[in-house]
Amino acid sequence: MTYFLEKYYELDFNGILKPATYVQCLVRPCDQDYAKVLDVLNGKMKSKDNFILLQGQVAMYSQNRSFQQDGEFKSVEEWLIWLELTKGISPDFEDIHVLTFGKLDDYIAKTTDLRTGELLFDKQDEVVAKLRKKQKLT
Numbered sequence: 001m002t003y004f005l006e007k008y009y010e011l012d013f014n015g016i017l018k019p020a021t022y023v024q025c026l027v028r029p030c031d032q033d034y035a036k037v038l039d040v041l042n043g044k045m046k047s048k049d050n051f052i053l054l055q056g057q058v059a060m061y062s063q064n065r066s067f068q069q070d071g072e073f074k075s076v077e078e079w080l081i082w083l084e085l086t087k088g089i090s091p092d093f094e095d096i097h098v099l100t101f102g103k104l105d106d107y108i109a110k111t112t113d114l115r116t117g118e119l120l121f122d123k124q125d126e127v128v129a130k131l132r133k134k135q136k137l138t
């Protein structure tokens with residue numbers, strides 16, 4: 001089983017990326033092993049096998065106290081250490097999601113392999129530009 005750390009950012013009314021208002025990070029498991037996930041992310045799978053299904057969240061981090069489910073932490077890093085020490089969860093991949101403020105648009109803008117530090121996918125600048133244009137922000 002592999003784990004994805006999903007970090008959420010919003011494009012605010014000024015066109016600037018900021019941590020999402022309610023939930024900044026989720027950890028979600030995937031039944032596929034690390035090697036298969038890498039193959040899918042690198043486009044090495046046949047078309048019928050080229051998708052990954054993530055399960056529901058197993059952990060959540062928010063700086064907003066009313067949304068904290070796992071306890072109060074001063075930083076994402078502190079929360080990740082706590083997850084590894086208490087639950088044995090260590091994310092393998094990190095996805096950066098960009099949301100439009102007050103809307104349901106959600107784009108994966110960047111994916112990083114946390115084991116190697118390799119950037120697997122990076123369209124963040126394109127996603128932000130597209131959303132700014134869509135929201136008519138400059």
